[in-house]
Amino acid sequence: MLQGRKFQFRPTLTIFVALALGILIWLGTWQVHRLEWKTDLITKVESRLDAAPIPFAEAIARADAGEDMEYTPVKIMGEPRSEVAPVFGSLDAKAGIYLFVPYETAAIGTVYVNLGFVPQQVEVPILPSMGMSEVTGLFRRAEVPTPPASWFSPKGKSVDGLWFVRDPMQFAGEAKIETVPYYMDQLSVPGREWPKGGTTRIEFNNRHLEYALTWYGLALTLVGVWLVFSLQPAKGDN
Template sequence: MGHVSPEYEHDAADEPRPAARAVAVTSATPHRRKALTGFLVLVLVVVLMGLGIWQVQRLGWKTDLIARVEERVAAPVVEAPAPPGWPDLNAREDEYRRVTVTGAYLPESEALVKAVTEYGAGFWVMSPLSTPEGWTVWINRGFVPQERSAEPNRPLPARQQQITGLLRMSQPGGAFLRGNDPAADRWFSRDTGALALSRDIGEVAPYFIDAARNDESELPIGGLTVVRFRNPHLGYALTWFALAAGLAIASFILLRREWRR
């Protein structure tokens, strides 16, 4: 038999036995599985914490909104914005201001917009008001029940009126899943521009005025603007943080037990 070079010599005992290799692979697999589980739990905890932080930010925004609206509602009445000020109007700074305007209602231009109030289902009665300065603004004169919406019981005053109420920004498009249908004269939101176009009025203010409360024995019933805002964000934030903490603690306990095996 020929001589075997030393570099090609090896002891069979140095080769890993098949059983040893199987044990090594088997022991490594659970460790990888545990590491992956721990990583996924960490990602989920971070996501839950992020949702909690987002709700805290929403809480700050909603609290600030409520404070600003309450301040505006309690503030002295000011003149309704005229055309030069229209480009600067926005909901954040101007909605729910108490304003007043003087003018005469335009005849035969009334529009009914679907509404649900404390009095039940019915319509907002929207009427355009023409001011002495020559510009027009829609007035939400109030609510009329659905069963009485066809009654000719809403005569417009012939003389000029001074209207006081809350400034509301236009609501284009319609309600959720219910778009306005000007051709059929079906309205689900108070879209001042579309209402004006359907009545051939021309340019109008980019806002309307919710008229103040009147005698409830008369229709339409004014002063039904809801100036209350739900603010559940603190509860939502605590829920997300609690879920994150609970998941982190439970996962830590379970994974620690697994690693000790």
Template sequence: MQFAFKPALTVATLIGLAILISLGTWQVQRLAWKEDLIARVEARTNAEPIEFAEAYRRWLEGEDMEYTPVWVQLVYNHPREAHVFGSLEGVAGWYVFTPASFHKRQPDFIDEDAVLYINRGFTADTFKARETRPDSLIAADENDTLPVVTGLLRTPQESPAIAGALTPQNDPARNEWYVRDPMVFAGAAGVKALPVWVDSSGSENPAAWPKGNTTRLDFNNRHLEYALTWFGLAATLLVVFFAFSLKRRDA
């Protein structure tokens, strides 16, 4: 066998290798990023809750505060709750986002007229209407003490363009939403809202619905598999290149 240099084949192979190795390297970098993200989130969610105002201030200053445990004392505005389509353990239903007012004067960086949306959790379609779950409509107790909500701070996230194109249209008339965006809910409800929200742990809710503590923290991490696939394709391309570049010597 003897190697026969074929310029066109060689150039095409080099271009293909560059692309495949770049994609594999990118996935290795994504793997490191995802593993760091998982470690940070696990450490963060196991920390003691801090006051919401403190977490919000740090987020405004540019610190990553996603999934930070927080606590806050609020007054729910149940008639203006928003219903966001979603699922839990394979069952379709709705997440109840309820606007709430702060019970006392907040720092200047929080508008005194703004509400904070609380994702109170998942409810089956049967209990979507708040009239069907009166026990969940929390107000002050007999001592005028307001409930303390604990949960995870969530910050605005940009959806990929493809995901946005596939998302159904919101239906404000039916109070049915398909994006988790407090600013959108607030616009329809005629209130001013903060751009962040809190996923409630559900500890303040005595009712069965909505179910709190539903934040999904199981991040998909298949980057190693993807990296091996790209590198494997690069190796296969090399084998094909040599197979086409070798020819038998005449006897």
């Protein structure tokens, strides 16, 4: 196919191809980094879920020291307060809210606990039973949406009082109480239908290798197209 053809450099075509090639390679490399991050995340979650819960105060100290404590089983002994923060969300394709309730503890002050999901059509008591009780769950950092998702994410609260981001500092700021920048996802509670605990997402899609190969494949195809358009029949050929 290349016999009788001569390479002819095309500056304009080459510039546009180089720009597109750079973008495709960047996208492929980004997916490789995402693959490494997702693999580490899955390994971390699987290794932590069966561990015995540690005091929330210990988890905070380790997190503040730079250790990644996400999804670590934790526990507190505290009493629920009345400043409930409903966060808009869904579960199994059903719209509803996640109930965030501040618990007053002796060890670390106020800690927000995500008691779990309540469907839109279900009415439940706003607060769990008052009084001191032990709560166990998974240690979580405040939710911080990142681009491009953050470009389209609503901010603050809806007109009917639902929050859009799981951020205990925002909840506490409105309630005028002190809290820590971490919260707990409560585990499932036997005998309690709603709020439904144990709803932390612990299964993650991992198709980043497929995406990376797609971007790199497009980059290779683009180089092939550039070569085809740059090879012209030699003079004298018909």
